[in-house]
Amino acid sequence: MKYICLIFILFQTELIAQISPGPRSLSMGSAGVALKEVWSLQHNSAGISEIRRPIFAVGYERHFSDQDLSTQKAVFAIPFKQHVFGLSIHRYGINEYSDQTAGIAYSRNFSGALALSIMLNYHQLSIHKYGESSALSMNVGMQYRISDKFWIGTHISNPSNSKFQDLLGSTIPLSLSFGVAFEFSDKVLIISDIHKVLNATIDTKLGLEYRLIKWFALRGGMSANPFKQYAGFGLQYHRFALDVATSSHPNLGYSPNLAFSYEF
């Protein structure tokens, strides 16, 4: 019974699982198309364009407080002048069902205001007793700085509409998202995204980060469709950073998310 239940949840959340934001973004309503951090590799790789030192991060997310259902992920970014390269791996699922993705991204900053990026992803899906399949997909992303305090971003995921060939019915979602980030002061950052997935509903997200002191930030957010509330915090110690987030779904419960990063 539990197995059936999980499969049901997995298929329901499949679309969400494809975007697996880092805890900073997740705690801000899982918005973040206009955010700039290493976890941007997960939802708009243009966000790594301003990285100046190599950085490595690992993360773990447990879905709906279920012991078995989780996502493990790792990201790495390295800059060469204004060219930034990124690597991202993530695995989602349980033993009977797993979805693994590895991606490589290239991002470039033009004149400090515009950043463009392209990313290639290799997806592997395996369902127990049904088989395995793999596919390649591509993402493109853009970020543009309108003013010192205000920037926007756009991201298109899988525009070529790649599919898993062997497992019919399992798709890689084609989605478009648009986001803004607004820095109200050096302490307050507000971000908001509109995210449309092909053949699914449109979601709006809103997030807030409040940097209470230099090394500690509180975050919160919400998304409208499905309705979820989010909260989290971030700690920074020299080159280490720890980010913790949780999302709360009215019926399915909490999904805690944790990540750790190190800047070389």
Added chain:
Amino acid sequence: MNFNCKYLGFIFFLLSINPQITYAQDDDTDIIEKILDILSSELGEDQDYSDIAERLTYYRKHPIDLNNATKDQLKELIFLSPIQINEILNHSLEHGPFLDVFELQSIRSLDIESINLLIKFVKVTLPPPFKDMKFKKLVQKADHDLMIRMGKILERQAGFSKLANAKEANYQGSAWRILTRYRYSFSNTLAASLNMEKDAGEQFFDSSKNKGFDFYSGNISFRGSGIVKKLLIGDYALQFGQGLVMWSGLGFGKGAGISTIAKQDFGLKPYSSVNESMFLRGASGTFKFRKLSFTPFFSKKNLDASLTDQGKEVSTINISGLHRTKSEIGNKSQLLSTIYGAHIQFNSKSLNIGFTSFQTQFSLPFSIGKSLYEQYDFRGNLLMNLGFNYDYNYRNTYFFGEVAHSKNGGSAFINGIMSSLSPRVSLVLMHRRYAKNYHSFFNQSVSEASNAVNESGFYSALSLKLDSKWDLFTYSDFFRFPWLKFRVNAPSSGYEIFTQINYRMNKKLNLSSRFKQQVREENSEANSGLETVDKQNYRIEIIYSINDRFSFRNRAEMVRYQKGNSKFELGFLNYQDIIYKPMSSRLSGNIRLGIFDTESFNSRIYAYENDVLYSYSVPAYQGKGVRFYVNARYTLIRGFDLWLRYSLTSYYDQKIVGSGDDEINGNKRSDVRMQIRYQF
């Protein structure tokens, strides 16, 4: 559309009169309307805003001196948040007295909108150069304010007609509504008020048993500056903490701004509304010893109630205050309630702590309802309530909350944080948890249901001033009802999302758009389970002034209602207001012409309507038709004002309007209202 041309002609005639004498406008219904609009994201039909309107009108006439303002006075303006109030009070401590009201601009948490509202209610009086001049202040006089309002629905309603086989009409009285209101105040220390009211259909001096008006309410109050701060005999209201145990009078919850979510209590105040149920009748006072204040209270009041068949138990309390039919008259004053208790409060500059305890005794016990959802309702005839409330201001953050318990019942908690993260960003987070067996007859805490019981929820709101022209306010609220409710036969949950964007292009043009979505569960029509009910509101409003006399307002609103998988229902409302308000004239007024088309009761739309002073109506627009009203005020001589209002709803393709005793034969309902006020 079929409104009377005679009236239009009359209005144009009035408009064409050239003002010759200049009179200062001492009230500004527009400002009050704006404030009410901010306070309540969903105005209800049955609420009485006259109390707030009266208070705001008072401060329009007698502005608060910023250099002598007290916390209580600023709280009374209700549109200020606790953080704003603290910063205003601290400003003069830190930077010396205000020299000009525009100094308010330097206060961090005050945005332009709040300043624009606030300067209408405050002034700056410079400290007198010689101390002797203070004596001049003491010479003050008595103020009298007398107001009479009459109104009537012009079409005949079924309740006033004798049916074929009945002896008499259902409604025992005439169709006129009459309100007489008198206020007396003497140099801000002694005040008295009297309200006398008769609703449509109620008797008025026309039977041997009848004692004139149907409802009388009044009080005499004293305000002191020594140990005795307030003393009051008669009808009064009490507001403590977050309203979990005691909050009589109007309480706002989730509104279109952050100022209302943390309630700001006034303690004891004279009751001035014409709502016939939510108040206390007896005596109370507030005594202050240094930082402690003590408010004992006693009340003995008759309530309207329907009794069980044997007449030994109460089945429901009736709060409408209507006594039109024989059965309504029969239910009048069936139950005696006696309330006594006290509130103790510790006040310091940033920390306030209060403790409330009171007992309510009823002359008859409450019966328990048969339905399962009523299982945890109040029973018996004795209720003891305890409450502990706090608020604390630390830098840019305000903490507030209340814990309450009803004896032999459950507990209730509400806790929140309000913080201005930067001058342009404010955040509110609030958690609430009310037990299914928490009982209180005077609770008005923030809740999704009408009472703070059987609910838990989390509310978060964000207010952003993007720049001097744009601002955005948004909140989300998730709630859960652990026990069954009326028409919800299982534990249920839901959420609410609200977003409003304002754009002030310049002083003359203001644009706003609003979105609200409420999702909750209700019994299914088709099977025994629950179904999701999704209601969405979309609104666009434009306000612009053509010149210094005329301003226009347009609103378009749409409601989309959907239950389960059944087809959605739509409702539309579109109206045009013309507001005529010259800077100096004897005459001012406004006109509305609106078109509405709603598919069903569920997709009805509420909209605020201008009315005569102190009166506010928020009717539901339902069905298909046209709505028109005209509202005029004329100042005969200084202190003597006259108001006239005519409204008409004309329905398309409808042979009757209303139902039951309110039914009208025909497709129109029109209403006329007259009011005079004499101040001396």
